Amino acid sequence: MQWHAACLIPCSKEFWLERAKRMAVSTPLSKGIVAAEPQPVELDWSATALIIIDMQRDFLEPGGFGETLGNDVSRLAVAVKPISSVLKAARASGMLVIHTREGHLPDLSDAPRAKVERGAPSLRIGDRGPMGRILIRGEAGHDIIPELYPRDDEIVIDKPGKGAFYATALDATLKRYGIENLLVCGVTTEVCVNTTVREANDRGYRCVVLADGCASYFPEFHDMGLKMIKAQGAIFGWVSDCAAVLQAMASEISSA
Numbered sequence: 544m545q546w547h548a549a550c551l552i553p554c555s556k557e558f559w560l561e562r563a564k565r566m567a568v569s570t571p572l573s574k575g576i577v578a579a580e581p582q583p584v585e586l587d588w589s590a591t592a593l594i595i596i597d598m599q600r601d602f603l604e605p606g607g608f609g610e611t612l613g614n615d616v617s618r619l620a621v622a623v624k625p626i627s628s629v630l631k632a633a634r635a636s637g638m639l640v641i642h643t644r645e646g647h648l649p650d651l652s653d654a655p656r657a658k659v660e661r662g663a664p665s666l667r668i669g670d671r672g673p674m675g676r677i678l679i680r681g682e683a684g685h686d687i688i689p690e691l692y693p694r695d696d697e698i699v700i701d702k703p704g705k706g707a708f709y710a711t712a713l714d715a716t717l718k719r720y721g722i723e724n725l726l727v728c729g730v731t732t733e734v735c736v737n738t739t740v741r742e743a744n745d746r747g748y749r750c751v752v753l754a755d756g757c758a759s760y761f762p763e764f765h766d767m768g769l770k771m772i773k774a775q776g777a778i779f780g781w782v783s784d785c786a787a788v789l790q791a792m793a794s795e796i797s798s799a
Contacts, residue, residue: 557695572636575791579751579783580773586751588792592639592722595626596707596729596736598691599644601684603730606673608684611664614760619730622758623690625785626728629756630691632792639720640697643707645735646678646685653703653710706738714746724749726788727780728756733768740772740779750780753788 572588601607602619609616633640647654651669659668668678675682680701693699702711717725725743727750729736736757740750752772759765773782 570636572792575794577751577781577783577791578787579781581777581781584749584751584777584781584783586724586749586791588636588638590721591724591726592641592717592720593629593633593726593728594641594643594707594739595630595691596643596727596739597645597731598623598626598642598688598729599646599684600674600686600688601646601678603688604674604684606684608664608666608668608677609760611666611672611677612662613664616760618760618762619758622728622730622756623688625753625755626691629726629728629753629785629788632789633726634694636792639722640693641700641713641716642687642691642693642697643700643702643713643729643735643739644680644685644687645702645705646680646682647703649676649679649681704738705735706742707735708739708742708746717748722748724751726751726753728753728785730757731759731764732757733759733761733764737768737772737779744779751788752780752782753785754782755784755786 574585574587576583576585602609603616605616607616630640647668651659654668666672666677670677672684674684677684679685687693698716700707700711700713702709704710707713725748727736727740736752740752743750752769754769757765759768769782772779
């Protein structure tokens with residue numbers, strides 16, 4: 544498989560053939576109304592993408608960056624099953640699926656010194672841990688957990704920052720596919736999910752954040768992160784859950 548190095552957008556003929564094959568057996572949807580806060584939101588499914596933020600071993604498994612910061616990484620596991628359910632439905636409908644991974648080049652040339660030196664983790668970015676060098680592209684810990692591993696016809700965006708738009712081709716990719724709406728899930732709620740939603744909002748995308756598909760090492764940060772997104776009439780986006788999205792997609796199929 545051939546990838547664009549900056550963001551791992553597959554560019555081979557095999558990718559497009561695989562995607563065409565998947566689309567041929569999928570059940571495309573038109574529009575659906577998703578129960579959400581502060582109010583229900585109507586989505587054109589053909590202009591909607593599922594974006595799964597940073598479900599990486601370095602954040603979810605012992606020995607990774609999350610644990611080096613002193614966090615209980617088991618708290619993030621609660622998001623895996625809900626995400627898996629929406630991922631399955633998205634794949635069945637032919638929806639565009641995008642995965643992101645936070646990490647850096649082996650020489651750390653894209654890792655600001657202020658980021659690398661911040662705090663007092665037991666291991667810093669680039670140090671060698673049980674799953675390879677911490678948050679370094681190509682290492683085992685940098686990869687996505689097996690339960691949500693990308694298919695060959697799904698896009699992986701490698702990002703050096705918290706937001707998925709910074710220093711990546713995500714915006715160009717979404718425009719290429721005609722995407723206007725994002726179903727956003729992943730970890731952590733208050734950091735990379737929130738940052739990505741705010742970046743997306745500034746670029747004109749409508750975001751629906753799946754609350755049970757997000758998680759934090761700090762439950763109170765998870766709750767406040769979601770409240771900030773939906774405040775003041777959905778100032779950054781809407782907050783829903785995976786069951787509501789599945790219901791909206793199922794209703795569209797049954798009425799088709």
